[in-house]
Amino acid sequence: MNLVESFRIALRALSANKVRSALTMLGVIIGVAAVILLVSIGTGVQSQITGQIAGLGSNLLYVLPGQLEGGGGPGGGGVTKRFTLDDVSYLQSRLGADNVVIPELAGPVDLRSYNKTMNAQVTATDENASQSSLGTIQTGHWYSRGEVVGASRVAVIGSGVRDTLFPGQDPTGATVEINNQPFTIIGVLEKRGGGFGGNQDNTVSIPITTAQQLLGTKDISVMLVRVANAGQVDAVKAQAEIALRPRFSDQFTVFTQAQTLTFLSTILGTLTAMLAGLASISLLVGGIGIMNIMLVCVSERTREIGIRKAVGARTYDILSQFVIEAVVLSVLGGAIGILVGAGGALALRSVVSTKVTWWAVALAFLFSAAVGVFFGVYPAWRASRLDPIEALRYE
Numbered sequence: 001m002n003l004v005e006s007f008r009i010a011l012r013a014l015s016a017n018k019v020r021s022a023l024t025m026l027g028v029i030i031g032v033a034a035v036i037l038l039v040s041i042g043t044g045v046q047s048q049i050t051g052q053i054a055g056l057g058s059n060l061l062y063v064l065p066g067q068l069e070g071g072g073g074p075g076g077g078g079v080t081k082r083f084t085l086d087d088v089s090y091l092q093s094r095l096g097a098d099n100v101v102i103p104e105l106a107g108p109v110d111l112r113s114y115n116k117t118m119n120a121q122v123t124a125t126d127e128n129a130s131q132s133s134l135g136t137i138q139t140g141h142w143y144s145r146g147e148v149v150g151a152s153r154v155a156v157i158g159s160g161v162r163d164t165l166f167p168g169q170d171p172t173g174a175t176v177e178i179n180n181q182p183f184t185i186i187g188v189l190e191k192r193g194g195g196f197g198g199n200q201d202n203t204v205s206i207p208i209t210t211a212q213q214l215l216g217t218k219d220i221s222v223m224l225v226r227v228a229n230a231g232q233v234d235a236v237k238a239q240a241e242i243a244l245r246p247r248f249s250d251q252f253t254v255f256t257q258a259q260t261l262t263f264l265s266t267i268l269g270t271l272t273a274m275l276a277g278l279a280s281i282s283l284l285v286g287g288i289g290i291m292n293i294m295l296v297c298v299s300e301r302t303r304e305i306g307i308r309k310a311v312g313a314r315t316y317d318i319l320s321q322f323v324i325e326a327v328v329l330s331v332l333g334g335a336i337g338i339l340v341g342a343g344g345a346l347a348l349r350s351v352v353s354t355k356v357t358w359w360a361v362a363l364a365f366l367f368s369a370a371v372g373v374f375f376g377v378y379p380a381w382r383a384s385r386l387d388p389i390e391a392l393r394y395e
Contacts, residue, residue, distance in 0.1 A: 014325055024293045025333035027286025028368050032337025033344065034279035035364040036356065040345040042272030044355035046265065060133075061225035061237055062255040063091070063244070081248060082219040085208070088126075091223060094243035098228035099236055102128045103220040105211050111204065112177040113165040120161055121203045122178065124211030129156075131226045134205050140172045140187025143207050151209040156187040160201030178204060179214055233257075276360070280367065286333065287371035294326050294376055319381065326376020327369060334368030 014021045065082045085103060092101040105124045110117065125132045127145040135158070143154050155176060162171055171185045183206065192200040212218055227236045237254050244252050255263070338361055345354040 011328065014328060020293065021329060024289055025286075025329050025336070027289045028283065028330050028333030028371065029286075029337040029340060031279065031281075031283030031286045032334045032364045032368050033341035034282055035276055035367075036338060036341025036360055037344045037348075037354075038275040038279045039272060039360040040341070040354040040356045041348070041352055042268065042275050043357055043360070044345075044349075044353035046268035046272060047355055048353040059227040059230040059233055060257050061227060061233065061240065062260060063223040063225060063240060064253045064255070065222075065248075066251060067253060081251060083223055084218055084220060087244075087247065088220070088223055090247070091225075091240060091243055095225065095236060095239060100128055100131055100226040102126065102132045102224040102226060103208055104132060104134075104222050104224060105208050105215070105217075105220045107211070107215045109178050109204065109214070110180075111161060111165060112180070113174070116165050118161070118164050118202070120158075122211055122214070123203050123205050124208040125205065126208050128226075129205065132224060134203075135189040135192055135200070137187050138190040139170065140185070142187060148207040148209055151213055152207060153181065153183045153210060154186045154206065155183040156189060156205040157185055158189045158201040158203040159191040160199055161204055162188050164202075176204070178206070181214060276363075283364075283367055283371055286368075287330070287375040290326050290329055290372060291375035293329075294322060297322070297325070323373065323376045327372040330368045330372025330376075331365075334365045337368065338365060 063083075083103070088101050088103045092099075095101060102125055105122075107122050109120055109122045111120050123134050125134060126148045127143065129142040130137070134156075137156065138159070140156065142156060143152065146152075147154055155178065157165075157171065157176065161176075162169075165171070165176060166174065171188065174185050175182050176185055177183070183204075189201075189203070189205070206214070208220065212220075225236065225240060227233050233256055237256055240254050241252075244254075341364070342356050342361070345356050348354055
């Protein structure tokens, strides 16, 4: 009997038990859909975050307190001394006027407008806000040098804050309370979406001097250096390290844009692989279900197998028939799972960034086919090894 005939018999056997076949495929469908959905979320978030960082330009340096490579870092146990605005002025004097040193300070705050409240993140800087990583102004303007020096209570809000507290309105000129202190809104940022630290639209930016008073600190979170000439990034990095070493010893880290992208890509890529691995467990469960059903099929069709072997069916014919049945279940379940996973990724695109990649689809489909072959071989082998005389006696 040729392979086509074995395929036809396998399909007829599966169609005779439609409900059981559908329930058997369900495990594979869920597994494949979970793999594609989770990988698409991980890949989409990774592309969005790295794209946002790359969009800041290749001439940006990040100066962080603490040694990241040594297990410390911002807020970590390795930080013995934090940056202040004096350090910003000091580094600016050492790097020259062409290269701009920009302080940033971040912290959680509570926002209120009339009877509406929300939690948000304050992201503060100085008059060089337009060159920072805080985003692009959509309406209004950034705070001025005078407002920074005077610690004025002015704020630039994210689009998420606007949509929550001032839906359908232009909030420019309105008042918003930040930690129960009134601030005048002078601008709104363009929509940015999710980021490495959460939703970047649920932020409010105020002068850094005002933020230090509001949060009760003299420290800043990070210093950004906007290098005038992108070709001089490595030279300015070395210059910044030399300038800061007398003040901080080795308790600081200077990252280039390329290093930051590599670092984040590695972390996010690892997380995506972990998500795919966790989702693949459900595929293994689906494979065990296929093997279980195929063993039941062998038991139910023992007499049929005996008859086929008695009239001349070879061991290969019996083996191929049951393997094909298992593969059809897994491949068909994999195809449906791909559609479900891709559809789910598209449906979630308005909530979180997703990206369905060809390699995730190919991996899930090949894995589902492999599951069918792997878990279908043993039941098929048992069926092919049945003694025809004993099988004919089976009731």
